[in-house]
Amino acid sequence: MITLVHHHAERPSFYRVDVGYNLFGEYSVVREWGGNGQNGVHRIAWFSNLRDAAIVADRWHVRACAKGYQLTDRVVAG
Numbered sequence: 001m002i003t004l005v006h007h008h009a010e011r012p013s014f015y016r017v018d019v020g021y022n023l024f025g026e027y028s029v030v031r032e033w034g035g036n037g038q039n040g041v042h043r044i045a046w047f048s049n050l051r052d053a054a055i056v057a058d059r060w061h062v063r064a065c066a067k068g069y070q071l072t073d074r075v076v077a078g
Contacts, residue, residue, distance in 0.1 A: 027053035
């Protein structure tokens with residue numbers, strides 16, 4: 001799981017990207033974003049192989065960093 005935080009003075013926010021595997025042999029990329037302390041928005045995309053899922057997760061990570069989000073090791077409650 002990659003958790004990114006945007007330390008905007010007026011409204012701090014978070015962005016999470018997670019790659020998972022389900023019981024049907026599919027991989028998923030789960031994205032969640034929103035304001036700290038609020039319910040986040042979830043989006044899930046399914047893939048047949050890990051390589052494609054990892055490429056897409058990395059793209060979302062790069063896009064979030066380009067918008068000012070920074071990688072963090074702390075848990076951010078959504």
